Amino acid sequence: MAVKKQEDGTWLVDFRGNGKGSKRFRKKFKTKGEALRYMSYVKTKVVQQPDWNPPKKDMRRLSDLIMRWYEIHGKHSKSGESRKSRLLKLAEVSGNPTAENLNAGWFVSLREVRSKDVSANTLNHDRAYLSAMFNELRRVGEWGKENPIKDSRKIKYDERELRYLSKKEIEVLLDKLSESRNKSALLITKVCLATGARWSEAETLRRENVKDGKISFWSTKNGKARHIPIGRELEEEVLSHGGSGRLFRGSYEAFSNAIRKANIELPEGQMTHVLRHTFASHFIMQGGSILTLQRILDHSTITMTMRYAHLSPDHLEEAKSLNALEVIK
CATH class of the missing domain: 1.10.443.10 (Intergrase catalytic core)
Incomplete structure (x- = not known):
């Protein structure tokens, strides 16, 4: 069996990279296209490097990344404690996803949820704080992927009145x-x-x-x-x-x-x-x-x-x- 549809509607990839007796690869996907692309990718990798293994999933939670950022950088910053609290709040609001699920779509969903309770200015601060955290983790080698906030944009909003006293x-x-x-x-x-x-x-x-x-x-x-x-x-x-x-x-x-x-x-x-x-x-x-x-x-x-x-x-x-x-x- 190479690619087969399962009873739950998913598609299972199950094959040996270099034929009988070689390493077995098994993984489920939502669509047949994803499954076929994965199998093709793995076969190419095995041909190039016979002992190749797919990278393990990063099962750290967003809160784990936040605490790691705090230990490395945040605690040395004057606003580190308050920044940590705010980031942990964002982790809670977004369901504290694993690192594998921290992508552009995750941030869009987080911002959509937050927009019901906070101003556009606050949303822009959320974006800045998360982006700075991922950039710092990348700098020290604690985050190997792209910054998931990198391509997001600030939300434009009307300036608030700056009231002053006569x-x-x-x-x-x-x-x-x-x-x-x-x-x-x-x-x-x-x-x-x-x-x-x-x-x-x-x-x-x-x-x-x-x-x-x-x-x-x-x-x-x-x-x-x-x-x-x-x-x-x-x-x-x-x-x-x-x-x-x-x-x-x-x-x-x-x-x-x-x-x-x-x-x-x-x-x-x-x-x-x-x-x-x-x-x-x-x-x-x-x-x-x-x-x-x-x-x-x-x-x-x-x-x-x-x-x-x-x-x-x-x-x-x-x-x-x-x-x-x-x-x-």
Whole structure:
């Protein structure tokens, strides 16, 4: 018997590579075409190399690959722990398939399932994290096949509104924060508005991070330190708060309450991040350089910073004088 249809509808390949007494090959396929192609492939291999054996199936689960990536690379990264948790969630959602089933079709199915609960931006992050994991495993020889995410594309989506606070809203917010029993919340907010820092960066500042008219942010998102100049008044105000070591206590809830009391409505997910947007927006509106802003915010690409370019006083001003209506005047 070489190729025979089974009762369950599958096709069984069963033959000896070089005739009687040689190695026997058996494998099932869904279609007769697949079975015949496999038999032809094996016969060619055996002719070229008589002791050839088909590669064994990789029975590792996706979660096994994730943990291997974590041991090799992830645990040495600042975001490794959170990245591992997210990847394991993706493994769970996709049924934790074996390595043999990790292909382009698997990723398409995973993204289809995820799209019911998360945004396009989150789906693109899923893609980036999985692709980076497979690339790292390939680099160290732990993954021999192609990266299954390699040919996938990012999902295009409309940019979210980058809400920023007006001068009046800033004044009202600071007034409400000054009434809070949590005095750290007001100072953290001021630091964010003065430097463009993320809330977590400002909230975890230590006394030694503030000196000589600058604030040094060491615990940053990408691990790169930033040193941002501040006014003398803010420096004195910050240093007069608290004792040695960490300057501020946890203040997210106090900030959220102040936003509510100030009747400020924000898009979902921009509660404290609105302060970073506010810094960037007013910086550009007052004539600040987009390249300087990129360095202050520590954006990895200028594309991220260009989201604020339209706020520049002379942004696309030529449109007023060089448009088609002006031509006929």
